Amino acid sequence: MRDYQVDTSGARAQIEAVVERAANTEKALRVIGRQAVSEVKLNFIEGGRVPENWVEQSGLFSLAPGGGYVEPGKWKPLSPRTLLMRRKSARGAKILIDTGVLMSSITFKIEGDALLVGTIVKYGKYHQHGTNRIPPRPFITFLPDTMREFRSTAKRFLVTGEVA
DSSP, X not given: OOOOOOOXXXXXXXXXXXXXXXXXXXXXXXXXXXXXXXXHHHHHHTTOOBOTTOBOTTSSOBOSTTOOXXXXXXXXOOOHHHHHHHXXXXXXXXXXXXXXXXXXXXXXXXXXXXXXXXXXXXXXXXXXXXXXXXXXXXXXXXXXHHHHHHHHHHHHHHHHSOOO
């Protein structure tokens, strides 16, 4: 019978490096946070990019089979009344970019292992979720390709330590 020896020291070192990186994900979360803010701002620029089968995290909306309040794709256009008011006051007709305050307020913060993306602008929630007078125009959404890129960034960080 033959004896074989396998040197696992290299594998152990790699596993320990992955465990160490997993314990401190802030570097990767900062990169993903910057990507997320850029993606949300792109939602404003493009007039909405609501993914197919989008389910809002709060459970207020669902595009799962059976209906929902938000159609995939672009946001609902401004009403003729809103457009008329904006023309009278010489304001723009781009949805959610009247002054640009909401769009420029998008930021992220890291709390432990969680990445939070949002705004401190109080009226943002009314546009995100809608009201009885304002249709929902969810601006904090991520397309499936974007979510795959976030996961790829996280995986690359864990495996190699690189984020770019």
